Amino acid sequence: MSLIFYSDKCIACGECVEACPFGVLRLEGETLIIGDGCNLCGACVEVCEVEALAVPETEGLAPRPETPPDGVWVLAEQRHGELAPVTTELLGEARRLAEVLGVKVAAVLLGDGVAHLSEALLYAGANQVYLAEHPRLADFVEETYAAALTELARKFQPEIILAGATYLGRAFIPQVAAGLKTGLTADCTAFAIDPEKRLLLQTRPAFGGNIMATIITPRTYPQMATARPGVFKPATPVAAPYGEVIRVDLAALGRPPRSRFVGTVAEIKERIPLNAAEVIVAGGRGLKEAKHVKLLEELADLLGGAVGATRAAVDAGWIPYAQQIGQTGKTVSPKLYIACGISGATQHLVGMQSSDVIVAINKDPQAPIFQVADVGLVGDLFEIVPALIQEIKKDRG
Amino acid sequence: MPHIIVCIKQVPETQEVRLDPVTHTLKREGIAAIINPFDLYALEEGLRVKDARGGTVTVITMGPPQAEVALREALGFGADAAVLLSDRAFAGADTWATALTLARAVDKLGGADLIFCGKQAIDGDTAQVGPMLATILDIPYVAWARKLAFNDGGAVTVERLLDHGYDAVETSLPALITVVKEINEPRVPSFKAKLKAKKAAIPVWGLADLNLAAHEVGLNGSFTQVVKVFPPPARGTSEIWTGAPEELAARLWRRLKEQSKAQL
Numbered sequence A: 001m002s003l004i005f006y007s008d009k010c011i012a013c014g015e016c017v018e019a020c021p022f023g024v025l026r027l028e029g030e031t032l033i034i035g036d037g038c039n040l041c042g043a044c045v046e047v048c049e050v051e052a053l054a055v056p057e058t059e060g061l062a063p064r065p066e067t068p069p070d071g072v073w074v075l076a077e078q079r080h081g082e083l084a085p086v087t088t089e090l091l092g093e094a095r096r097l098a099e100v101l102g103v104k105v106a107a108v109l110l111g112d113g114v115a116h117l118s119e120a121l122l123y124a125g126a127n128q129v130y131l132a133e134h135p136r137l138a139d140f141v142e143e144t145y146a147a148a149l150t151e152l153a154r155k156f157q158p159e160i161i162l163a164g165a166t167y168l169g170r171a172f173i174p175q176v177a178a179g180l181k182t183g184l185t186a187d188c189t190a191f192a193i194d195p196e197k198r199l200l201l202q203t204r205p206a207f208g209g210n211i212m213a214t215i216i217t218p219r220t221y222p223q224m225a226t227a228r229p230g231v232f233k234p235a236t237p238v239a240a241p242y243g244e245v246i247r248v249d250l251a252a253l254g255r256p257p258r259s260r261f262v263g264t265v266a267e268i269k270e271r272i273p274l275n276a277a278e279v280i281v282a283g284g285r286g287l288k289e290a291k292h293v294k295l296l297e298e299l300a301d302l303l304g305g306a307v308g309a310t311r312a313a314v315d316a317g318w319i320p321y322a323q324q325i326g327q328t329g330k331t332v333s334p335k336l337y338i339a340c341g342i343s344g345a346t347q348h349l350v351g352m353q354s355s356d357v358i359v360a361i362n363k364d365p366q367a368p369i370f371q372v373a374d375v376g377l378v379g380d381l382f383e384i385v386p387a388l389i390q391e392i393k394k395d396r397g
Numbered sequence B: 001m002p003h004i005i006v007c008i009k010q011v012p013e014t015q016e017v018r019l020d021p022v023t024h025t026l027k028r029e030g031i032a033a034i035i036n037p038f039d040l041y042a043l044e045e046g047l048r049v050k051d052a053r054g055g056t057v058t059v060i061t062m063g064p065p066q067a068e069v070a071l072r073e074a075l076g077f078g079a080d081a082a083v084l085l086s087d088r089a090f091a092g093a094d095t096w097a098t099a100l101t102l103a104r105a106v107d108k109l110g111g112a113d114l115i116f117c118g119k120q121a122i123d124g125d126t127a128q129v130g131p132m133l134a135t136i137l138d139i140p141y142v143a144w145a146r147k148l149a150f151n152d153g154g155a156v157t158v159e160r161l162l163d164h165g166y167d168a169v170e171t172s173l174p175a176l177i178t179v180v181k182e183i184n185e186p187r188v189p190s191f192k193a194k195l196k197a198k199k200a201a202i203p204v205w206g207l208a209d210l211n212l213a214a215h216e217v218g219l220n221g222s223f224t225q226v227v228k229v230f231p232p233p234a235r236g237t238s239e240i241w242t243g244a245p246e247e248l249a250a251r252l253w254r255r256l257k258e259q260s261k262a263q264l
């Protein structure tokens, strides 16, 4: 299978060469050369004004089966009886999608001794809570969680399943999709419904945030996606919940497991977890020394926020890996992000550029961080941050 | 003696990719193809298991013919054998179709005691191929490993990252493990191995070799379909302030109190 190219139509404008994120296309004189490594993403097709390019049609595929009976599911992520914030965010989004489709929203609650969380899920707008409680679900193990959710989905047949793109969600949801032989879109930041075709349009960043892709699951059910925490607004609570709790016994939990939870080795001790922080004060190479992290901590404390870091600051050993933000760390979208001494490498930007307000403090006026900042302060962070701390203290008396 | 398989992917080096600040499109002049950085940790862990316990390490990749370069590089690090899965029909594979193709290759290699994958590929960024591969092979799997310890009974205890911290999980073998970069420090390829890698024969397996039909692989075999690709929305124009630190601080604090939705 390869990209279709009608050389007679091509006017050698070069638009497609620019558009291909994978550097596959090049012009040699008036001739377009399609190199190795095309993954048929279609970015070039979009930009070609004379329709000289096309992605081949898929052929001989089974038609889409009938719409399954159940509606939109949200995985209720919890640990030791506490819901992860992404759960209510996804319930809010699921309600919006379910309304367009005219179906119900269900939350799937897996754990041990977690029944009390059902109420919060119903208040967040779930019409149903599928509750599976078992000692083997007390702590997370990929195999067990995947088997449980796969069995539930086979039994009740949802049209859509959404889960948080947390470490936990991304660890086991792919196994559920593979088990159900359906598609899965990773780490989405927007959803929409094509009402005519009843398709879930799933939009996600790829290529380290350099491109966005809209993806569909056109011929299988359920349509599955993980969604980035902190992107969707938490569900507004319903005045009077009217849902029901459906307890389910799962056969999968009776089978002997091949992997088992041994214990928690270390808890990440963040004063406020990065994902939940409304304010993040982050430091990069510009911090120069480990002892200067204190400065950021003081500012973060004053603002009720958390401290984040670039990979450079983590690799230097100044700030723990758990606080790393960016492609190889966490993705955050707080209401306020203050970047101190951060140059703004793409790898860092992809982890924070969806923050509401970004403030950058950097000595170098050319630093790429200023391109994503709402307010950029050119200057020495060792002067500006202490001055800001003074200003806040003075203001608060 | 364990047979270890490491899955690697050849990716465009994103470090070299810059967003054009004006048009917000990618500037892709001279994008180099590299081994997905996370896969180097997977490879290193495979080699360490081999160093400690014997056995062999085979690297596999599905990709265009040029992905052979990545395999040769992996051989240079000390892998024993490499196989390239390449066929026009594989183009446009989503994570499911990729995992299915890899699974057939693992079968053809006679299975493995341990399969290592990277945390995620830096281009597709999905982190889905490893877990899907484990499901298709029906072997246990542990995500985000930072430490492995082999137990007497032939099981392995994996210390792994989750949102709340690090958990230990014990799993029987064969198993698939995805690794995070904390797990090790990849070695420097030896001159000798590099020389050997240059001359190594790398078999290329296509559709027929893997007992797959055209409708099971590539774009045809994919459950997901990309319908649109576009540049990320540009952020609002930024204001750049210069001045005395105290002045800047006061102005910023005033602005934040007015504008930020955070509870300050």
Ligand SMILES: Cc1cc2nc3c(=O)[nH]c(=O)nc-3n(C[C@H](O)[C@H](O)[C@H](O)COP(=O)(O)OP(=O)(O)OC[C@H]3O[C@@H](n4cnc5c(N)ncnc54)[C@H](O)[C@@H]3O)c2cc1C
Residues within 6 Å of the ligand: A039, A041, A184, A185, A186, A204, A206, A207, A211, A212, A213, A215, B007, B008, B009, B036, B038, B039, B042, B060, B061, B062, B063, B093, B094, B095, B096, B098, B102, B116, B117, B118, B119, B120, B121, B122, B123, B124, B125, B126, B127, B128, B129, B130, B224, B226, B229
């Ligand atoms: C813009 C865009 C968005 C996409 N979004 C999705 C999506 O949401 N869902 C989806 O199913 N597909 C998606 N795809 C397709 C996906 O990128 C490909 O299937 C790709 O081959 C594998 O996914 P990945 O790069 O995310 O790898 P990951 O799953 O992130 O890779 C994890 C590990 O698996 C191993 N591995 C991955 N690929 C290979 C390979 N080819 N050979 C050997 N080992 C490998 C490596 O060890 C790697 O570290 C998308 C493609 C594009 C172009």
Ligand code: SF4
Residues within 6 Å of the ligand: A003, A019, A020, A021, A022, A023, A024, A025, A037, A038, A039, A040, A041, A042, A043, A044, A045
């Ligand atoms: S389909 Fe995508 S990868 Fe292939 S040439 Fe076009 S833009 Fe490049």
Ligand code: SF4
Residues within 6 Å of the ligand: A009, A010, A011, A012, A013, A014, A015, A016, A017, A032, A047, A048, A049, A050, A051, A052, A053
């Ligand atoms: S965009 Fe179309 S016309 Fe322009 S070079 Fe590419 S194929 Fe030819």
